[in-house]
Amino acid sequence: MPSSTTRILRRLLGAGVALAVAVGLAGSAPASAAGDRHSDGTQPLPGYTISNPPLAPLVVGGASTTVRQGVHRHAAYIVEVPANWNGDLVMWAHGYRGQTTVLSPEAPAFDLRQRLLEQGYAWAASSYTRNGFDIRSGVLSTKDLADHFARLVDRPHRTYLAGVSMGGYIIGRSLEQYPGYYDGGLPMCGVLGDHELLDFFLDYNLAAQALAGVRAYPTPPDYLTNAVPRIQVALGLTGISPTNPAIVNDRGRQLRDITVNRSGGPRPGADASFAIWKDFLFGISVTNGGDSPAERPGQLATNLFTRYSPNSPVDVNATVQRVAPENLWQRLSPTLTEVPRIAGRPTAPVVSLHNLGDLFVPFSMEQAYARDVAKHGRSRLVVQRAIRAAQHCEFTPTEAGTAWDDLVSWVRQGKRPAGDTVTDPAVVAAPDYGCRFTDRAAYAAGVGTRRLYGAC
Structure with missing residues (x-):
């Protein structure tokens, strides 16, 4: 006689088949809240307030950047464009904010704001319409702001995604939700294994x-x-x-x-x-x-x-x-829900960074993503890098900046950068695993948790 667990599994699998059929008949386009879309969107949703204090422009190449801030479709935003704009845009996706009711966008971390502007890139960041672990809100708000940028400034030649933690989840799903819209992704410490x-x-x-x-x-x-x-x-x-x-x-x-x-x-x-x-x-x-x-x-x-x-x-x-x-x-469900699936079908180059010792968003997220991507024959589009540190999103400007530069070179010149193997247990267990892309200067300086690892 089948065990109780086996019987449960059979019922779940049967329900899953029925759900897949129903979703296939209904279509996979995400539903939108009609009230949200039909209002003017210049105020946050009920229950939320916005904190978006003025961001001082930076001086790049002797000229000040142009900063625009406002509210679009219920989400606060920041847009910054250098005087020597190269025509490309970087969308920054922030991480988890808990269940707070204050919406706030943020500038790119790890000194990426300065780096992007000095290289001629514009960047934009949304607060999303809701806080909490709501990936749907992040995916939609980020895309809405990218579209809005075209009206505020101009239509960019290329649009990239970069972000951390839950923002990495938003990046992974966005690359599948809008095929061909984004040109590259830089998820860092990202929840790329979704429900896992x-x-x-x-x-x-x-x-x-x-x-x-x-x-x-x-x-x-x-x-x-x-x-x-x-x-x-x-x-x-x-x-x-x-x-x-x-x-x-x-x-x-x-x-x-x-x-x-x-x-x-x-x-x-x-x-x-x-x-x-x-x-x-x-x-x-x-x-x-x-x-x-x-x-x-x-x-x-x-x-x-x-x-x-x-x-x-x-x-x-x-x-x-x-x-x-x-x-x-x-x-x-394969649809864009609050906590959706990432199928493993990226439609643009991806360079990801992950800390080996992170257990808030563990390294297994990279392994799950690598398996899903391989299953769909898209491993050529993904490069993954292990960083020897134990906190969540513990990266140096050198680690993040190098990954960004390599992603841009890949997108613009077609040269796929190097990465780490993440799914071979023997490789991952090696004493020097993660040394290749870890900032050795951070170890020498004793930054963060770096000294919990042996010197490379």
Whole structure:
């Protein structure tokens, strides 16, 4: 007789086939909120306010840039154009802002604002119409602003995308949502594995609960003050630190090793990274949002297909609580939803950067994207680079600027730049993995978490 998990999987797969047929009949064009589009759009949506203080122009080549700021289709924006504009535009996609109600655009990070302007590029950034984990809003607002730029300034020759974290998710989906519109993408620390990020957060908490013998899912209101402390004590996680990451508890080591495998596999700095992120990964499972996927994205997560490794000393695969996605339609839909899929069909060159030790958006996001892209025969369009650092979006101006320059050369001259192999476990586990594109000056200066890794 089939197991209960098998029966659940069959029902899910059947529902997925039915959903795919329904979506195919209905078409895949994203729905727009008619009220949003039919108003003049000069005010934020109800419940939001805007913070967009004046941005001082920069002097580039002896001349001041031109800065324009305003509100377009309910999103605040900044546009900056150098006097010697080369005719190309860079759209900057910001990261996750939480569930705050203040909308604010930002300038490109890692000194890219200065670099872009000195090279003759204009840039533009949207606040998006909503905060939260709402990718749909970011995709639409970024495209709306790119169209608006053509009316404010002129139609650009080429339009690039660059951004961080959730902005990388927006880039990955935008390249598929609008084929041929964008000419290149630079996602950094991006959520390129879409729903697999949510699965990773779920896996961490359910595996920890199974190993500690503390069942607490769905997470109760006192999860962080009651269940989590008991889990941490049972697994011996309370005394470790990035500089002293050794765990003496067998079950604690099993959780660490499961987390390493689920986040990209054995790789340099993995133990120190676990020590940095172990507490945060409990907190990320608790939200105070509403019922939409953008407010409570965990409803899309599942571990029905997860095989945990290592599976001893505790048989986690037999004892872990199995969770199906609450919102199956959102999980399977190919349409532009609040938390959509990235199929792996980029339509322009992509250069991505990712920190090896990041567990907020783990390195496995790059591996998921590489697999999806290869499945669709588009690996030639993607170059990925590993950076030896453990925080989220921990890049230097040299690392980001080099990636940008290489992307531009690729788009304009057709020369595909070098990258790192991300899907070969032996390559990723090598002691010098990530050295090729990591800024060695940052290591020498002891910047951030660089010294948690060996010198290259």
